Amino acid sequence: MGVDTSPSYVLSTSSGDMNVASFILKEWGISQEYQIVITIINPQQTIQLGEAVCFSINDYAFHGFVLLLEEMYSDKHHELNIVVISPLSHYLNRHETRIYPNVTLSELLHAMLTQAGLCDKLNYELKLNASQKRIWLQQVQENSLEFFHKLLNLYGLFYEYEQTLEGVKCVITDTRSELIKHQPIELKLKPISGLNGFNELSKFSRESQVCTQVIEYQYYDPDTTELKRSRVSSNHPYAIGKQVHNTVYRQSLIDEEGDSLWMTLQTFMVFPGQEVLVNHPMTTSNYTVKSMILTGFTEQTAEKRVPLTCEVMLSQSYSEFPSSSAIKPKPYSIFHLGRIEQRQSAYPNVSSNGEYCILFHHGQTEEKSFSPQWEKIRNALYYSGNHYGFSSPFQGATEVLIGYQNGIQHQPIILGALPTPQNLSLVTDKNQSDGLIQSLSRGQLLFSESSKQSSVMLKSADALTKFKLSQQSNESQFLLRASTGNLALNAFNHIQIKSQELKYYALEQVRFWCNETMQLVSEDGMAFFTSKTLISLQCQTELKAKSNEFFCRALNTIKLKSTHTMAFVATENLNIHTALGSQFWHTKSGQIEIRARGKLILEGGNSITILTPKSIEFQTPVIALNALTISGL
Structure with a gap:
């Protein structure tokens, strides 16, 4: 879609439509979430905080909710400044602690989105084609939008807003090609005449990354019974860290070693995720639109300003996963995959104390495997029957009880957790329920959950x-x-x-x-x-x-x-x-x-x-x- 040289900007509210004097749309990219700062001169309608609105550039719509209102009065006019955020940024802007036990990915997303107030098929739609395994996940005091983005990264999902002037729907899929509806576009840069003789492209900005990757290790100190942390830094070409920008204006050669390319267009002609071929006499490179910033003005506010400016970030190393603000999946967040292995330094007889490791995978699909995360187990304790129980510093000072049956080490059982390292959980043949935790003093904590109710029961050995x-x-x-x-x-x-x-x-x-x-x-x-x-x-x-x-x-x-x-x-x-x-x-x-x-x-x-x-x-x-x-x- 292209926008003409005299675009119209309209904000539609429940009270009516209003003409927009100026706007800036920021952070619109692969993550699909955006923020719009809108200025209206002499507004004729009233707007409420939290109200659902629709901002349109000609017939292209951006739906959202009012986050901030600011009114300014002067002798000349009444000015209203509004900040609008995208739909999921509004619905999922909360910190929660929730456990999702034994659910498929579709069930988890349905539960998360419906609890936030969205309606299936009306506000969102799931189009997941791959087979789904049952998983255990927990959200621990995390922002729900960040947790949602982490799920996308973890399982290779993508989403996009389908927006019209009448409404908006969030479509979530596991196939990126279903969302990319815009054909690849070619931009030609000539040394003298500019971009194909036209003035759409007015600025190039190169960005080369000089980044530092920081890896944080956690280990258990048996002397102090505490978790300790250490950090190791290393140079990494694609790690998120310090960035050095090299900016060149107007006509310039393209730095082939650079990773990202910024360009400014005086029209609205590209979209996030769209492929762009930059053609230059010295080099020809394929890029993908990673993020965009749109800025617009009307004649009444700035006669000499360009009505619409589109600043675009292109990337050659476009990831197959949507951006999630560098949120790293943590080992305690996923339970359904893992392998328990005995170190070579440990005794081969599992009945004696030894050093064990549990290998967690941050998700797995039919096509891809993800990098594993090792967590050290301080001791393996043998108990009678078919279960082994041992504690692991898992999240802060919490210890998690993990067991497996009949020596099958690649099928661990997550049995429960107690908040203190001194009070270990115990699993025996008499206590095989995965919802039951039993302490060394024979105290029991039972978790019971059904479709109608959930309960927690505490039972002591004494009356x-x-x-x-x-x-x-x-x-x-x-x-x-x-x-x-x-x-x-x-x-x-x-x-x-x-x-x-x-x-x-x-x-x-x-x-x-x-x-x-x-x-x-x-x-x-x-x-x-x-x-x-x-x-x-x-x-x-x-x-x-x-x-x-x-x-x-x-x-x-x-x-x-x-x-x-x-x-x-x-x-x-x-x-x-x-x-x-x-x-x-x-x-x-x-x-x-x-x-x-x-x-x-x-x-x-x-x-x-x-x-x-x-x-x-x-x-x-x-x-x-x-x-x-x-x-x-």
Whole structure:
């Protein structure tokens, strides 16, 4: 596609279309993500942050979302500056920790994109033709867009935005030829007349790389029981590092040793990924468009400026993988491929302690194999049965338990992880579940996952008589959150939770239950319980909640039950709120005590019922009881 000498720039919003005075489109390249800085003079429409917009150069569209708004007023005009980012930069701009267990690549991408708010076939489409293996991946406090780019590099995938004035769709494929819809183009450079006698090409800029490759090694020190790191530097022609630019303007010979070529066009005629043949009397070279910068002005802002400038970066060493900002895949991110090998220095008998290595591959397809990554195993420990278990410093100070059956070393089993090197995991014939971790003290941590729910169960070798969660010195709050479904905490005897701040969230129900006493103490902050349908606190002996501020909110029902006594103490305000339903306070044999130095508010959409065979004590300077029906007082 070519753009004429008088292109039109339009920004389409939900309120209407506006003419653009100037713009600069940056970072548009193989990664497909871009950023547009737009200036509008005397805007006639309103724009909101986060709004979906469409910027068009004639009939070529760039969709995105408004990231930044800046308004400037003067005697002459009202100027509006807008920053628009590409669709995936908007949807995936978040840091997350997620585990993708035993999924195919298609299932992983579907889960990642739909959770971000995109709709299959409408906002994105997968066109993966190669056979897919099941993999285990985890995203650990990574930016989702960077994690997405890492997946592309890891498995050799490509993507492109299919954009029209009506909408945009992200197409992901494993065949690059499906995305390259633009035919190769030839540009001829003559020593005197310029580019074929025309003025499209006005500048050449050569870039030669003088780079340093830095390799970081991690090893385990058995004396200090810590992970240590060392770095080794070496010159590498294509490593990402320091770059030295050699720029020559106007007519110049092409440096054949250089890797990249910058050129400036006064028209919009090439696209990322398109092949370009640069023809010169001294040399003829094939390049690929790697990145572009578009700059445009209208006559009302700059009469003497070129209406459209296209600065293009061409590369001879174009990689078959899209750019991912030098994100390196880490060994802990992929589990499905590996080989456990015994070093020559180790004893051949695996029943004795020896030095082992695990070889991880950063993905593998039918056509290509990737460079392996070695991780040192400090000890191999033999256990009875068909499993071997040993620990490896895997991610920070975390140790991962790896085993294999019947001596088949190229089929390792990732069995689990514990956060401390001193408490090793143990696998035996009695513990063959890949979701179960057992410590040397016979404590067990069981992970259970199905299509409807996920759960974590902690089982001790001795009887569990008390369940206690206490605040550590370096923590500021204690938070339990269930974003989908119910949040339940059950104990056979006692529940005792202490922290500066207590926060409990659940989409459906919050339930606390125990046989004996329940104590919820927020010493300096506030206690906050919120649920869509039900909040239930039940115990057989004593229920006590103490906080600076106590706030309990449920849409339908709040149940507070204790066999003996019940006490709610707030040094400031206490607010128990049910918008549509009822509150139920009940003790079988003890009294109910409610104290607040500030305001005490009990608000029920339908009813408030307080039942006790003994006394009800309210201590507060201000009390408000709001409900259609109040009984039991």
